[in-house]
Amino acid sequence: MNCLLLDTATEACSVALQIQGQALTRFEICPQQHSQRILPMVDEVLKEGRAVLNQLDFLGFGQGPGSFTGVRIATGILQGLALGSELPVVGVSTLAAMAQQAIVTQDAQEVYCAIDARMGEVYFAHYIAQDGLAILQGAEQVLPPESAIELMTTNNPVVGVGTGWAAYPHMQPQHNFSMATAILYPNAEFMLPLAHALFAQGKVSNAELVQPVYLRDTVTWKKLPGRE
Template sequence: MKILALDTTSGSCSVALNDGGRLTEQFVAAERDHTRRLLPMVDRVLAEAGLKLAQLDALAVSRGPGSFTGLRIAISSVQGLAFAAGLPVIPVSSLAALAAGARRKHPEWHAGTIVAALDARMQQVYWGAYSPAAPAESIVPEAVEDPAEATASLSAAGIEGALYGAGPGWHYPELAAAPVAAIDLDCPIHARDLAELALPLAQAGKAVSAEQLEPVYLRNEVTWKKRQKIRPQ
């Protein structure tokens, strides 16, 4: 199966092709210019593989959480490509991709649960926990919380085995107090990990049409729930 994955969730921009397990990636650590960089990177990855867009089986993209602007850039780009080539899209959690990249970087973490955390600004973090048995789905619901709340939630989850922290969200001292064996702040999201996670999701029937593709912001969902609670009945 040939899957092309795109990511602009955070401070990097990457495109990768998973061609039957053979991975090709273009990766740039860049806070800006994602819109200008992304489609030329798609062209380079496809050219390197000797493929046309229409020869792919599916596209994959970070569905979030992450930067609002970054998510919109990747998702709108994938929607345009999907419409043009009539391809399905596989939404992949950006936190799951972050955790997968950390597991790839740290082979010694292979048997543990990786707690991925992105800085959500406003003194909050996006976080989720990913086991080697189900790397694309968080053990607990992905959440946006204050660092101290995230630490309490993680402790209350009662996850068995070793825990490891990955991602820039771990810079908050309150989160760093969580019961993890090690922390790596420098774990950018790579499209190659999206492309690998996308394959079992596609096989499980998780692909959607371009029209159905929507970002997962988490913060919007939390804000809506709070409004629901305080709205007079």
């Protein structure tokens, strides 16, 4: 399957193109420059792969959680590309992408993801490796670090990914915990296997139906006109 994925949900900006069996990727940490960088990065990988959008089977994006502005940028860009190409869309969790990177690059079997959500909270999720894919345990949540600590009950060796651990050092358990310091932000490259799995399961939508995931939607998304 050929596809293009993009992510702007955090300080990082990334793109991944899967075309004819090869993966072409871009990844930059560029706070507040996502809207300027994302389309040039898309153009770069398409040119490198000598590909055009109508050669692809689907498009995907990091649907969140992350910064409100960043998630909206990815959603808007993705919708524009999908409407123009009439391609179906897959939304991939940014937390799952980080867990997937730990599974692929560090052979992690169990991963806790924590992104600093500001306001004294983290975006938090627990994943295990199953057939090489990050599988969510429970639900993704936004919650105080103290509440996240209470959810970390496993005795198995676990890997921590994301910016939340450095933001709230007291959140790190002492037993069987290691921090993947190189995995702080989601990367579209590691969304590829997750997106393929979602596409194979039929978990796709039309561009008009694409929905971002904020987790704080009770105080933000639902206050938008028509979303009460």
